[in-house]
Amino acid sequence: MNDRLEKIYVVFKTHFDIGFTGLVSDVVHKYKTEMLKDVIAICDKTKDNEPNEKYVWTMSAWPLLQSLQGSDEQDKASALKFLESGQLIWHMLPYTTHTEFCGLEEWIRGMYVSRGLSEKFGYRPMDAKMTDVPGHTWIVPSLLKKAGVNILHLGCNGFSTPPDVPPVFFWEGPDGERLLTFYSKGGYGTGILPPEEWTHPIWLALIHTSDNHGPHEASVIEDMKASIAESGLQAELYIGSLTDFAADFLSRNPDLPVIRGDLADAWIHGVGSAPREVSRVRELRSRIAAAESALALSMLSGETSDVGGAAGHSQQIKGKIDESYEHSLLFGEHTWGMDCKSFLFPRTYDKKSFLKDKSSERYLKMEHSWQEQIDYLNKAEAALDAAVEMLSGSGSNIVREASDKKTYRVYNYLGWSRDALVLLENLESPEEDEIFIDCISGEKLVWSHASNGIILEVKQLPALGYKTIACIRQAELQAAFKGSAVEVAAAVDTRSNLLKGFINHQEAVIENAFVRVQVDCQTGWITSLYDKKQQKEWVEETSSFGFGQYEYNIYSSEEITRYIKKYAYRFHDWGVHDFGKTDYPEQQKRLSFTTELSEIRLIEESDYVRLVCKASSVPSSVKEYGNANETVWSITLTEDSPNIDMEWKLTGKEETPMAESGHILFPFKLDNPSYRINKMGSVIDPCTDIVRSSSTLLQCCENFVDVSDGTVGMAIVPLDSPLFFIGRNGMWDYEHDYKPEKPEINFNLFNNWWGTNFPQWVGGSLSYRYRLIPHKGDWVEGSVWKQAQEAMTPVSGVPVSEEHSQTAFTDFLPNGLEGMAVTCLKPAEDGDGYILRLRDWLGQSREVTVGIAVQANEVLKTDLLEYETKGNRCVLIESEDASMNQIRFQTRPFEIHTFRIR
Structure with a gap:
C-alpha cells in the first residue's frame, strides 16, 4: 500500500441508462420522483457533517435537467437548496454516447445542457464522465478541453475488454490537446482504496452504483472512513467532484504516459441494429445545421426579428432547432432499448415459434422500447420541420397566402x-x-x-x-x-458521346469521360471499374467476392461462443447473456447467401446513364431466416463527374431472431494500400492510430473511408450505413490488434450482434446509397473530405415570401474556406452577436485567413460553449472589399475553432 497517500477524493454517482432497466418514460420518471427524493434525503442527512464529508451527488447533465423540470414543487425547492450548497452537482456531458456515431456539432450541443445549468445555477463543472461503453473516438479529449474540461473518467463494464491503456494518462487528441483521463477497467468506478501499484499522493475513489440505481445509504461515508482506518493509511477523506480531484492532482505536475490514439468503440455494432433510423439521422444532421445557418443569415439581413422580446420569432425558431439537436443526439445515447435478459427471456429462435411469441406481452413491450428510440428521431424531425415552417414566413407577422408565387x-x-x-x-x-x-x-x-x-x-x-x-x-x-x-x-439532348452504355449477353457497360464500368450479366456484379484519367483498374479480379456483391449471413453457435471467449475481460453471467444469445440452437451452422440475377436493364438520359439489376434470394434464406425477398441495385454515372453512385434496395426482408447480418463488398485492386477513416471530427489511419484492444475490426465513419497508394486512391461515402470492416467480415469476432489484410471494404448493412437491449430483429424495406470517388494522390490531394461532405449534405428549398426575393445579402463567406468547413453559424446563446464554428479538415498546422461578409465590430475566439478564452481577440485584416472583414488565426490538425462575431 502507498504509505505516502495524503488524500482520497470521493465522487458519488450512478450509471445513467435512458431505458434498459425499464422503458425510457419509466426511467426518466424515476429520476424525477423516487430517485430525486432519495438524493434529497441523503444530502439532508449528511448536510451537517464535516465540510468535506457531506454526501455530494454527481449527475449527468441531461437527467438532472429533466429532474428539475419534472419534479413536484417541494422536491424541486429541496433540490435547489442542495444545488446552491454544492451537494447536488453535474458534469459536462449529458449522458454516455456511442460517440463515433454521433454528429460533431450534435455532440458539442450535448454540452450546452451543462452550459444552460451553469447559466442558471452558477456552478461550472470542469469534468466529464462516461460509463459502460468501452471506448470513444479520439476527438473527445480535444472537444472536452475546448469546453473547459480538465478531467475525463471512463468506466468500462466488467465483461467487455477495455482498450489497452493505463489507469491514468494524458489522452492526446488529434490537435495536440491533452486531457487528464482516468480509465476504470472491469467496473464503472473504483474502490475506496487505491491498488497496490498506485504511487501518486492522492487517489480518486469513484464510488458508483449500478444502472439507474440511485444514491447510496448515508452509512456509506462511515463505512469508507472505517475502511481507510483499517488499512492503516493516514489519508484524509474528501468528498467532492472530479473537478476537485483534477485541480489537486494536476497541481502536483504528475508524470503520466501520453496516449495519442483512437479508443475505438467495441460496441459500435449496435448502430447496425436500426438501419432505417441510422440513415435518417445521418441526413438529419446536415438539415439541422442548414436550418440554423438560415436563421442566422435571416437575422443578419434583418428579415427575421425578435418582435416580442424573448418570445420573438427568431427565439421561437431557435428553440425548435435546439429541440431538434437535443433529440437527434438522444438517438446517439448508448442504451437503445430495454434489457432482454430481464424482459424478453426465455427466447425462441425457430421461425414459427418466434412469430407466435411476437404477439406476447413481453415481446410487444420490448418492441415498444425500441420504438421509443425511433421516437427521438420523429421528435427531432418534427421540431426541425416546425423551424423551417417558421423560417419560410421570414418575418414575425408574415403568413404565407395560398396565392403567393x-x-x-x-x-x-x-x-x-x-x-x-x-x-x-x-x-x-x-x-x-x-x-x-x-x-x-x-x-x-x-x-x-x-x-x-x-x-x-x-x-x-x-x-x-x-x-x-x-x-x-x-x-x-x-x-x-x-x-x-x-x-x-x-x-x-446535350449528352456527350462519351456518356453511353450497352448490354449484350455477357456484359453490360456504362461509361463517361472519366470512368468505364463493366458488369457481369450473369451476376450483376462489377467486373471492371476503370479510371480513365489515372489509367487504373479498381476491381480485384482474384477476390472470392464480387465487386458490389450483396451477401446475407447467418452465424453459428460456435462463432458466438468463440466471440464471447475472445472478448470477455471478466466472465459474469449477465455478460454471457448480453453478448451471447442464450439458448441459441447448438446445431446452427454458418450460412452465407448471395443473390440470383433475374433482370438487368440500361437507362440513358441526357445527363446520366444507369444500370439497374434485379435479383431474388435463395428461398430458404427468406423462409427459414431473415433475408430480403428481392434486391434491386443500380450503378449511375453522370456526364460531368468521375464519381460512381450505387444504390441497393432490399424489399421483403423477414424478421428473424437468428444471428444475422447483411453486407455490400468492394474488393479493390491496389498494391501497398494505405487506409484513412474519417471518424467524428478527424481522419485516422487504422493501422497506426487505433489503440490496442479497442475495436480494431469494425469501424464507424463520419463521411468516408479512403484507400490509396499515395499516387491514386478511391474513397467510399456511405450515405446510410456507416459501419464497415477492412479486409474481412469480422462479425461476431474480436481482435486485440488487427491490421487490414487486404483492400476489401466490407460494409455492414444490418446486424443483431447484440443479445441485449438493442433491436433484436429488423424487417421490411431497406435502402443503402454509396458514392465512390476515384482521385489522384491521397485523400487530401483528392479533396475527398470536400466531396464527401457535399455528398452527405443534400440541398432543399425553403418557401419564402415573395417580398424577399430581391434580398442582396446572400452569403457569409464570400471567399469560401480553404481546407476548413463550417460546423455551425448560429445566434449566440446570450443574444450577443453570432457564433461561427469551423473545423480543420486537412490535419495540418497552418495559418488561416477567413473573409466574412459583414462589417464586424469585434471578433473573439471562444471555447465550445461560447465563453471567452485567454488571448481571445482575432487579427482583423483590412480588405480591399469595404463590405467584408477578414480574420486570421492559427490552426492545428483537425482543430475546432469557435468565434463570436459582434
Missing part, C-alpha cells in the same frame, strides 16, 4: 460554393408558360420531375449563403429584369 430560398451551409440538385418537395410541375429563375440574375434554371416534387439544377450556391429562386411566367421575366435576364437554350 412559388418563391424559394436555397441554402448552402457548407464553407465553399457548390453546385447542387435541389428538391422542392410537394411542388407540382410548372404551367407551360412558367419557368424557374434565379431572382437576382434572372438566369433560367433547368428542372426535372421527381416522385415527391421538382428537382432544380442550381449552380454556384454561395459559401454559407443562399440563392432565391422563383417560378414565374415567361412574360414577366423580361419585364422584371429589363432585358438583362440570362437566356438558356431550349432543352435538347
Whole structure:
C-alpha cells in the first residue's frame, strides 16, 4: 500500500441508462420522483457533517435537467437548496454516447445542457464522465478541453475488454490537446482504496452504483472512513467532484504516459441494429445545421426579428432547432432499448415459434422500447420541420397566402460554393408558360420531375449563403429584369458521346469521360471499374467476392461462443447473456447467401446513364431466416463527374431472431494500400492510430473511408450505413490488434450482434446509397473530405415570401474556406452577436485567413460553449472589399475553432 497517500477524493454517482432497466418514460420518471427524493434525503442527512464529508451527488447533465423540470414543487425547492450548497452537482456531458456515431456539432450541443445549468445555477463543472461503453473516438479529449474540461473518467463494464491503456494518462487528441483521463477497467468506478501499484499522493475513489440505481445509504461515508482506518493509511477523506480531484492532482505536475490514439468503440455494432433510423439521422444532421445557418443569415439581413422580446420569432425558431439537436443526439445515447435478459427471456429462435411469441406481452413491450428510440428521431424531425415552417414566413407577422408565387430560398451551409440538385418537395410541375429563375440574375434554371416534387439544377450556391429562386411566367421575366435576364437554350439532348452504355449477353457497360464500368450479366456484379484519367483498374479480379456483391449471413453457435471467449475481460453471467444469445440452437451452422440475377436493364438520359439489376434470394434464406425477398441495385454515372453512385434496395426482408447480418463488398485492386477513416471530427489511419484492444475490426465513419497508394486512391461515402470492416467480415469476432489484410471494404448493412437491449430483429424495406470517388494522390490531394461532405449534405428549398426575393445579402463567406468547413453559424446563446464554428479538415498546422461578409465590430475566439478564452481577440485584416472583414488565426490538425462575431 502507498504509505505516502495524503488524500482520497470521493465522487458519488450512478450509471445513467435512458431505458434498459425499464422503458425510457419509466426511467426518466424515476429520476424525477423516487430517485430525486432519495438524493434529497441523503444530502439532508449528511448536510451537517464535516465540510468535506457531506454526501455530494454527481449527475449527468441531461437527467438532472429533466429532474428539475419534472419534479413536484417541494422536491424541486429541496433540490435547489442542495444545488446552491454544492451537494447536488453535474458534469459536462449529458449522458454516455456511442460517440463515433454521433454528429460533431450534435455532440458539442450535448454540452450546452451543462452550459444552460451553469447559466442558471452558477456552478461550472470542469469534468466529464462516461460509463459502460468501452471506448470513444479520439476527438473527445480535444472537444472536452475546448469546453473547459480538465478531467475525463471512463468506466468500462466488467465483461467487455477495455482498450489497452493505463489507469491514468494524458489522452492526446488529434490537435495536440491533452486531457487528464482516468480509465476504470472491469467496473464503472473504483474502490475506496487505491491498488497496490498506485504511487501518486492522492487517489480518486469513484464510488458508483449500478444502472439507474440511485444514491447510496448515508452509512456509506462511515463505512469508507472505517475502511481507510483499517488499512492503516493516514489519508484524509474528501468528498467532492472530479473537478476537485483534477485541480489537486494536476497541481502536483504528475508524470503520466501520453496516449495519442483512437479508443475505438467495441460496441459500435449496435448502430447496425436500426438501419432505417441510422440513415435518417445521418441526413438529419446536415438539415439541422442548414436550418440554423438560415436563421442566422435571416437575422443578419434583418428579415427575421425578435418582435416580442424573448418570445420573438427568431427565439421561437431557435428553440425548435435546439429541440431538434437535443433529440437527434438522444438517438446517439448508448442504451437503445430495454434489457432482454430481464424482459424478453426465455427466447425462441425457430421461425414459427418466434412469430407466435411476437404477439406476447413481453415481446410487444420490448418492441415498444425500441420504438421509443425511433421516437427521438420523429421528435427531432418534427421540431426541425416546425423551424423551417417558421423560417419560410421570414418575418414575425408574415403568413404565407395560398396565392403567393412559388418563391424559394436555397441554402448552402457548407464553407465553399457548390453546385447542387435541389428538391422542392410537394411542388407540382410548372404551367407551360412558367419557368424557374434565379431572382437576382434572372438566369433560367433547368428542372426535372421527381416522385415527391421538382428537382432544380442550381449552380454556384454561395459559401454559407443562399440563392432565391422563383417560378414565374415567361412574360414577366423580361419585364422584371429589363432585358438583362440570362437566356438558356431550349432543352435538347446535350449528352456527350462519351456518356453511353450497352448490354449484350455477357456484359453490360456504362461509361463517361472519366470512368468505364463493366458488369457481369450473369451476376450483376462489377467486373471492371476503370479510371480513365489515372489509367487504373479498381476491381480485384482474384477476390472470392464480387465487386458490389450483396451477401446475407447467418452465424453459428460456435462463432458466438468463440466471440464471447475472445472478448470477455471478466466472465459474469449477465455478460454471457448480453453478448451471447442464450439458448441459441447448438446445431446452427454458418450460412452465407448471395443473390440470383433475374433482370438487368440500361437507362440513358441526357445527363446520366444507369444500370439497374434485379435479383431474388435463395428461398430458404427468406423462409427459414431473415433475408430480403428481392434486391434491386443500380450503378449511375453522370456526364460531368468521375464519381460512381450505387444504390441497393432490399424489399421483403423477414424478421428473424437468428444471428444475422447483411453486407455490400468492394474488393479493390491496389498494391501497398494505405487506409484513412474519417471518424467524428478527424481522419485516422487504422493501422497506426487505433489503440490496442479497442475495436480494431469494425469501424464507424463520419463521411468516408479512403484507400490509396499515395499516387491514386478511391474513397467510399456511405450515405446510410456507416459501419464497415477492412479486409474481412469480422462479425461476431474480436481482435486485440488487427491490421487490414487486404483492400476489401466490407460494409455492414444490418446486424443483431447484440443479445441485449438493442433491436433484436429488423424487417421490411431497406435502402443503402454509396458514392465512390476515384482521385489522384491521397485523400487530401483528392479533396475527398470536400466531396464527401457535399455528398452527405443534400440541398432543399425553403418557401419564402415573395417580398424577399430581391434580398442582396446572400452569403457569409464570400471567399469560401480553404481546407476548413463550417460546423455551425448560429445566434449566440446570450443574444450577443453570432457564433461561427469551423473545423480543420486537412490535419495540418497552418495559418488561416477567413473573409466574412459583414462589417464586424469585434471578433473573439471562444471555447465550445461560447465563453471567452485567454488571448481571445482575432487579427482583423483590412480588405480591399469595404463590405467584408477578414480574420486570421492559427490552426492545428483537425482543430475546432469557435468565434463570436459582434
